[in-house]
Amino acid sequence: MLTISDNAMEAVADIPDGATVLIGGFGPAGQPVELIEALVQSGTSGLTVVNNNAGNGEVGLAALIGAGRVRKIICSFPRQHDSHHFDAKYRAGQIELELVPQGNLAERIRTAGAGIGAFFTPTGYGTPLAEGKEVREIDGRHYVLEYPIRADYALIKAYRGDEAGNLVYRKTARNFGPVMATAARTTIAQVHELVPLGGIDPEVVVTPGVYVSRLVLVPREAAPEPEEGQ
């Protein structure tokens, strides 16, 4: 059953210390900045966060890491020119890093949502990131066994949501949102537009409402009106 939250603080209020949280976005695109900032304000700590990166600049995930709330991050590409909050915590030994090839990260999240127990992937075979993992040769090709990443919460950003929780995204801001929405017990989506039932053509729904627990409207501020989102 979908809840429409009045604001981002209310939407994230029950996330407890120590939770595993999937956070959407690829760098800044698709990052649910307002939900993350609410998490910073709520004071929740000891989090395990799953994201492609480890924060950019000062806002969103970077602020959460900078505030010392993240115990462990699972990501593919932590080091960037503006990842100084992560870099400092990592060098000080204050954050644990699990580095995962990007496709394996996406598939580990997808399989969690799809009820798969584990899967064999060719990505990473023979590299340091497969060390200690079970391997198998299938039809002459080598594979590594990888396990799903299930989470307590997912925080994602979509372009438009309706009162059934159906979501559509916009351009490359879609990235991890649809798979993360499926892999958490509670998925919280911030949307730029909230429309009534029937406000989204069922043929173009990307994330069906069954995957979404809470929606919160976060209008685009002072940004030029984007063209029609799909």
Added chain:
Amino acid sequence: MSQNAADRSFEGRLDRNALAALVASDIPHGAYVNLGIGQPTLVSNYLAPGSGVTLHTENGMLGMGPEAHGDEVDLDLINAGKIPVTELPGASYFHHADSFAMMRGGHLDICVLGAYQVSATGDLANWHTGTPGAIPAVGGAMDLAIGARDTFVMMNLLTRDGQSKLVPECTYPLTGLGCVSRVYTDLAVFLIEPDGAVVRESFGIGFEQLQELVPVLLRQ
């Protein structure tokens, strides 16, 4: 050998743009292609409008256009290097798991990647130097290397201190095993074949001189 010495020795060597143009001319009409971050991105500048090549970016798009400027900039539309780009007619968007399934499933014809080292058997090292204290980051490199049907590498053949980056065995941490099929360098193009490395063409250097620089048995 210093880089300056190397520069003086090989006057016909290709610069980065000429190398990018060469790679572009080798991409067949109608191919689906992923260009890695850095030097490989230059290849897009040399794909003619009629080339029929469709660019994939692993953050969820086919039909990626050139870099966006001015009013075109849209922060919801970026490439894998997080640079704002544009969309071409016929473009499509998809989520990350689909994007990497597309790659791993062998649906992309070619990816072009940079490298620290490539071995004579096509092993690739391009994500980590293994330097103590360096923060590792892998991104989509491992998925791309083994996913595309052909993996091309673009790099300078020699390091700054004159060491060949085409090596008998990689000493840097591996990205993928036996995945590279072709190596485009400033001094030569190498085909990695089941029985070893073949020099397809060279630039400003003869075969014997090339063989002296590269500690891998080469064939013409």
